[in-house]
Amino acid sequence: MPYPTDFRYTKEHEWIKTDGKNATVGITVYAQESLGDIVFVELPKVGSEITAGKTFGTVESVKAVSDLYAPASGTVTEINGELATAPEKINKDAHSAWMIKVTLKNPAELNSLLSAADYEKFIAEEAGH
Amino acid sequence: MPAVEATPPTIRKTALNAVHRQMGAKMVEFNGWDMPVEYPSAGGIIAEHNAVRSGVGVFDVSHMGDIRLAGPDALAAVQHISMNDASRLAIGQAQYSALLYPQGTFVDDVIVHRLGEDEYLLVINAGTREKDFSWVRDNTRQFNCRVENLSDDFTQIAIQGPKGVNLLQKLTDADLSAVKFYWVTHGTVCGLKNILIARTGYTAEDGFEIYVPADEATSAMVWNRVLEAGKEFGAVPCGLGARNTLRLEGKLPLYGHEISDTINVWEAGLDRFCKMEKPEFLGRAVLEKAKPDALKRTLVGLEMVERGIARDGYKVLDDSGREIGYVTSGSFAPFLKKNIALAYVPTQFAAVGSMVKVEIRGQGVRAQVVPTPFYKRPKKA
Numbered sequence: 165m166p167y168p169t170d171f172r173y174t175k176e177h178e179w180i181k182t183d184g185k186n187a188t189v190g191i192t193v194y195a196q197e198s199l200g201d202i203v204f205v206e207l208p209k210v211g212s213e214i215t216a217g218k219t220f221g222t223v224e225s226v227k228a229v230s231d232l233y234a235p236a237s238g239t240v241t242e243i244n245g246e247l248a249t250a251p252e253k254i255n256k257d258a259h260s261a262w263m264i265k266v267t268l269k270n271p272a273e274l275n276s277l278l279s280a281a282d283y284e285k286f287i288a289e290e291a292g293h
Numbered sequence: 294m295p296a297v298e299a300t301p302p303t304i305r306k307t308a309l310n311a312v313h314r315q316m317g318a319k320m321v322e323f324n325g326w327d328m329p330v331e332y333p334s335a336g337g338i339i340a341e342h343n344a345v346r347s348g349v350g351v352f353d354v355s356h357m358g359d360i361r362l363a364g365p366d367a368l369a370a371v372q373h374i375s376m377n378d379a380s381r382l383a384i385g386q387a388q389y390s391a392l393l394y395p396q397g398t399f400v401d402d403v404i405v406h407r408l409g410e411d412e413y414l415l416v417i418n419a420g421t422r423e424k425d426f427s428w429v430r431d432n433t434r435q436f437n438c439r440v441e442n443l444s445d446d447f448t449q450i451a452i453q454g455p456k457g458v459n460l461l462q463k464l465t466d467a468d469l470s471a472v473k474f475y476w477v478t479h480g481t482v483c484g485l486k487n488i489l490i491a492r493t494g495y496t497a498e499d500g501f502e503i504y505v506p507a508d509e510a511t512s513a514m515v516w517n518r519v520l521e522a523g524k525e526f527g528a529v530p531c532g533l534g535a536r537n538t539l540r541l542e543g544k545l546p547l548y549g550h551e552i553s554d555t556i557n558v559w560e561a562g563l564d565r566f567c568k569m570e571k572p573e574f575l576g577r578a579v580l581e582k583a584k585p586d587a588l589k590r591t592l593v594g595l596e597m598v599e600r601g602i603a604r605d606g607y608k609v610l611d612d613s614g615r616e617i618g619y620v621t622s623g624s625f626a627p628f629l630k631k632n633i634a635l636a637y638v639p640t641q642f643a644a645v646g647s648m649v650k651v652e653i654r655g656q657g658v659r660a661q662v663v664p665t666p667f668y669k670r671p672k673k674a
Contacts, residue, residue: 197333200319200331200333200337200338200534201337201338201339201627203339203602203625204600204601204602204625204632206600206601206654222654224602224625225338226338226339226534226538226624226625226627227330227331227338227534227624229602229604248600
């Protein structure tokens with residue numbers, strides 16, 4: 165499975181990639197496979213605060229509505245506006261089709277997230293149920 | 294002798310369950326059935342949906358139920374329990390109809406097929422199988438006819454889309470060009486003799502539904518041969534996800550959503566299938582009093598004007614934010630590429646062009662009442 169080792173992952177299937185205090189957030193390949201065709205994404209406004217473990221937006225496939233959970237706390241500096249008109253980009257390449265960029269409040273929060281190896285183990289168990 | 298209803302197992306499987314799993318279908322529980330919702334290998338719901346609009350898609354709809362009524366009084370029994378006029382059916386003809394409670398609300402919607410002089414087949418919904426069979430049996434005791442539950446006898450495969458006729462014709466000796474929409478015939482299909490072939494469906498497209506013996510080997514053989522024969526037409530297997538979006542674009546009702554035991558025929562807008570000129574049928578007396586022009590609420594089509602997808606159960610609001618109704622079905626429409634919904638609203642909001650709001654995650658999102666069906670298949674030249 166192509167889960168980049170420089171990302172961290174949540175059990176709610178978001179990924180986060182950091183460069184110092186700057187982070188990029190999206191959903192995983194496993195998440196988009198589970199959702200199916202993604203047709204709608206609702207993201208927070210630039211400048212809004214997100215809180216680790218709390219919802220920051222919504223992603224909808226034809227069949228399902230899912231909340232997006234913040235992997236870490238911070239301030240939204242940019243959103244991927246392309247996803248408003250082309251949400252299917254997430255299906256095509258979930259690990260490139262980022263959703264938001266964030267200035268992190270406390271990069272140490274990432275220590276509690278899953279590594280690529282742990283995440284792969286986690287989804288293998290989840291898929292087994 | 295009162296028949297004892299068998300307790301259904303917690304989750305039921307069609308004879309094609311293993312085939313779906315082998316094909317990598319994503320399975321979900323639907324009305325007590327373990328059913329494919331989509332086939333990622335076929336491209337998923339949107340690709341499946343559009344294959345049916347432009348070519349052909351193949352569905353396992355064996356979870357649907359079947360009730361046979363046969364005997365000298367079969368027509369009288371069907372007339373008593375259904376709202377459409379079955380006396381108009383020639384042998385080999387079918388009609389959309391519904392079973393009603395005395396209060397004019399829905400036990401279920403059905404397709405009534407006239408198979409012989411005194412023989413009718415009702416095709417009913419999966420989630421209402423037991424209820425429907427008990428209802429039909431209990432309300433036809435005064436008639437001289439047999440009522441049989443054939444639900445477990447058939448694997449029902451729907452071959453839907455403009456190329457469906459070309460696909461199925463490769464596999465049968467029956468002349469399908471002679472079978473009009475909502476007519477049936479019998480023929481040899483994949484070497485199986487005397488198979489019921491109905492030109493019916495739930496996709497707002499031309500298509501066929503075939504009823505083959507429900508054993509696993511036969512079912513798998515037919516399923517595989519249908520898909521194989523459909524390759525040249527781009528046939529894909531389709532799940533319940535596409536089935537739902539296809540029927541929504543065509544405004545075909547779904548039990549528990551647009552129709553239920555608390556919604557009456559007039560509200561659901563199914564007047565043209567309810568034949569009040571029939572002197573008697575269950576539900577008629579109450580429906581006669583509850584005239585369509587005295588309606589308080591009615592089913593409308595909505596198209597989202599602002600960004601957002603209305604979903605089943607969401608509230609409909611007026612401009613001031615007051616709750617006025619609710620969404621029965623809502624989705625992104627894959628062929629129309631719009632966010633559409635069906636909703637019950639007070640009649641004063643039902644005119645095409647009326648603006649309402651749908652409450653999505655606490656926000657009122659603007660939507661407009663639009664003509665329905667949202668999608669109508671192109672007429673053949």
